[in-house]
Amino acid sequence: MSIAYKMKKIGLIILGFMLLAAPNTVLAEGEQEVIENTLTDVTLRVANNKVRVSGANGQVMEIFNLTGVKVATIRIESGDKSYNLNLPQGCYILKVGKIVRKISIQ
Numbered sequence: 001m002s003i004a005y006k007m008k009k010i011g012l013i014i015l016g017f018m019l020l021a022a023p024n025t026v027l028a029e030g031e032q033e034v035i036e037n038t039l040t041d042v043t044l045r046v047a048n049n050k051v052r053v054s055g056a057n058g059q060v061m062e063i064f065n066l067t068g069v070k071v072a073t074i075r076i077e078s079g080d081k082s083y084n085l086n087l088p089q090g091c092y093i094l095k096v097g098k099i100v101r102k103i104s105i106q
Contacts, residue, residue, distance in 0.1 A: 054080045064093040
């Protein structure tokens with residue numbers, strides 16, 4: 001076998017693997033768009049020590065510090081409500097359903 005024949009064979013094998021991998025990438029991007037489009041109903045607004053949550057009735061809001069320790073859990077009671085956080089000054093992560101936001105309490 002010549003070197004050119006071996007190179008062609010290796011090239012065809014690599015091309016085959018690339019073609020097999022291509023559809024998975026397209027499907028992953030499509031799934032991500034669907035998830036983002038379904039989450040636009042929930043809004044979070046933070047001012048001072050209060051957070052206002054809209055569109056998350058019946059869901060749970062979890063609050064984590066930056067090391068990942070859960071510091072609070074709040075059940076959302078209505079479609080639009082404000083909650084006092086009563087947290088020390090610092091940065092926190094809010095999670096409502098699949099929405100995650102970083103906030104700063106001053």
